[in-house]
Amino acid sequence: MSDTAQAIGGSSLAAGAGASGLAAVHGIVARDLARAFRQKSRLLGGLARPFMWLVFVGTGYNAIARVEGAVSYQAFVYPGVVVMAALFGSMLTAISTVYDREFGMLRLMLASPAGVSALLTGRAIAAAAIGFVQGAVVLVFMPAVLSVSLSQWLAVLGALALGAVATSVLGLLVAAPLRSVENFAGVINVVLFPLLFLSGALYPTGRLPAVLRAVARLNPVTYAVDLMRLALGQPAEFSAPWSIGVLGVTTLVVFGLTAVVFDPEQRFVGRARPGGPGRGGAEPNPPPRGGVGQ
Amino acid sequence: MSLPAIASAGLGRDYGSTRALDTLDLTVQSGAMVGLLGPNGAGKTTTMLLLATLLRPSRGTARVFGHDIERERATVRRRLGLVFQEASIDGLLTVRENLIFAARLMGLDGRTTREAVDRILASTGLSNRASQPARQLSTGWRRLTDLARALLHRPDLLILDEPTVGLDPEHRERAWKLIEEECRERGTTVLFSTHYLPEAERCDDVVLLANGRVVGTGAPASLMATIGDAVLEIEGHDAPRLLSVLERAVTVRLAIKTARGYRVGVTGAGDTLAKLVAASPGLARFAVRPPTLDDVYFARTQDAAVVARSSAPQVPA
Numbered sequence: 112m113s114d115t116a117q118a119i120g121g122s123s124l125a126a127g128a129g130a131s132g133l134a135a136v137h138g139i140v141a142r143d144l145a146r147a148f149r150q151k152s153r154l155l156g157g158l159a160r161p162f163m164w165l166v167f168v169g170t171g172y173n174a175i176a177r178v179e180g181a182v183s184y185q186a187f188v189y190p191g192v193v194v195m196a197a198l199f200g201s202m203l204t205a206i207s208t209v210y211d212r213e214f215g216m217l218r219l220m221l222a223s224p225a226g227v228s229a230l231l232t233g234r235a236i237a238a239a240a241i242g243f244v245q246g247a248v249v250l251v252f253m254p255a256v257l258s259v260s261l262s263q264w265l266a267v268l269g270a271l272a273l274g275a276v277a278t279s280v281l282g283l284l285v286a287a288p289l290r291s292v293e294n295f296a297g298v299i300n301v302v303l304f305p306l307l308f309l310s311g312a313l314y315p316t317g318r319l320p321a322v323l324r325a326v327a328r329l330n331p332v333t334y335a336v337d338l339m340r341l342a343l344g345q346p347a348e349f350s351a352p353w354s355i356g357v358l359g360v361t362t363l364v365v366f367g368l369t370a371v372v373f374d375p376e377q378r379f380v381g382r383a384r385p386g387g388p389g390r391g392g393a394e395p396n397p398p399p400r401g402g403v404g405q
Numbered sequence: 406m407s408l409p410a411i412a413s414a415g416l417g418r419d420y421g422s423t424r425a426l427d428t429l430d431l432t433v434q435s436g437a438m439v440g441l442l443g444p445n446g447a448g449k450t451t452t453m454l455l456l457a458t459l460l461r462p463s464r465g466t467a468r469v470f471g472h473d474i475e476r477e478r479a480t481v482r483r484r485l486g487l488v489f490q491e492a493s494i495d496g497l498l499t500v501r502e503n504l505i506f507a508a509r510l511m512g513l514d515g516r517t518t519r520e521a522v523d524r525i526l527a528s529t530g531l532s533n534r535a536s537q538p539a540r541q542l543s544t545g546w547r548r549l550t551d552l553a554r555a556l557l558h559r560p561d562l563l564i565l566d567e568p569t570v571g572l573d574p575e576h577r578e579r580a581w582k583l584i585e586e587e588c589r590e591r592g593t594t595v596l597f598s599t600h601y602l603p604e605a606e607r608c609d610d611v612v613l614l615a616n617g618r619v620v621g622t623g624a625p626a627s628l629m630a631t632i633g634d635a636v637l638e639i640e641g642h643d644a645p646r647l648l649s650v651l652e653r654a655v656t657v658r659l660a661i662k663t664a665r666g667y668r669v670g671v672t673g674a675g676d677t678l679a680k681l682v683a684a685s686p687g688l689a690r691f692a693v694r695p696p697t698l699d700d701v702y703f704a705r706t707q708d709a710a711v712v713a714r715s716s717a718p719q720v721p722a
Contacts, residue, residue, distance in 0.1 A: 122559055123483050123561055124517055132512070134511075134514060138506050138510050141505075141506070142502070218493060219554075224479040225510075376459060376460055
């Protein structure tokens, strides 16, 4: 029996505030990693995607395309494909939160003493780790296309980690408003593909029309790709501090935003009180099977 | 004296313009077992989610062991064990992994987790299924795993939303044995909802909800006593006539229209019944039995079906 539990007069084994948050995050990460490695087909699919791009599309483009400053299209696209692998790995893991919402696991996590912040932290760590591993698997084969020095390897791994973390929190933000699995496929089309295509991962964005180029600059994935190129000594659009700054700020801002929008019931602001102004009937979702509901 | 496990005052919750729970004033003493009964949509789940700190009240307040469900959520949560209508079990994890996950969520450290998981596996009879992926479990064992999950950190208040729905009698029995042991031996307070009303007869108190309001509360025996000391089930074309005869001859506490006749709660009928029935040859079915919580449920929640009601004993004509 913990001292805290005794102090508050109960016999529950549940620990005090500090420890409970860490234990909860640990539990969530362990579960997500176990799940990721047991879903074999999803894992293999995630690994096959970048190699299909490198081998099938890369070889074809090699014959017809030349990117200024790069030796071959495959050499140009390699860092982009590494980021693509991380993007899909991180985001799909993060977005799978919507399955938990539908199947009762989310409610369990939201009802834990550490609540939504532990849930989001744990899942972001797990999603980033999975994205990092998927990107790293692609990196293993990089020497076949590019020669890489030791310091470049370290820089590339750092860029990969930053990109994986940023895309994992983006995935959590995407998952926040989703209430059912039916939206999942649509989300991949309207979120993942635009993030990938307008990131400079597969072709340089420099010659795109101004509007699309502007969108590409708002896309955090652009900075992960650019940083990766920079790490490999390829021509890059932004400086390293700038890209690192953008990815870091994006991660923090998106995480904070996600914590706010993830579960409206977790916020205790602006509640309608008799005689006071409030949100009254502004509860947007009476979710029957969501995190909450009758 | 210890604080009540639950004390709510004017607690209510709306979804948009729908009043899911109108006002709830509820006090549950520590160590009590309380059943929440009522039709679908009565507000049972909403009540439980409010007390579980997963929903914010639209009005009113509630305290769990003296802690406010809004301002002291983390403290309240440490005292709770929750079972929702859908089992919170991950099919990709084994039974043991599911329990470890739940223990970590509650903030248990590594050693406490191992001890708690081993103990609950043994007491629920899940030990030989511990390494099985949860998706391979039958509905019954899945539910018991879910219950083990809610019990393993030794909660002080157990909130169970239809814990036995869809279970066969054997697993239902096992589930209730666990819950009752937890309540009677460890002194854990239990609040549960159910549609199997006989399950609620083991409660210290039941709370009947309908349309978001409390329509009855008390010990099962005293609620059943409000129906009378016997319930007659009468069916057939003579049933309406017999009912009016009964109303004049004995004290009819309550008459409920059923699909084929009436269910009539009476007191002090005694020997007169036999004579009255003998004089009604057009009865397809006639039975006398003690009142049950089902009768209370219909009487309190299905107002339209109640055709006669008297609170005071009637004087026979």
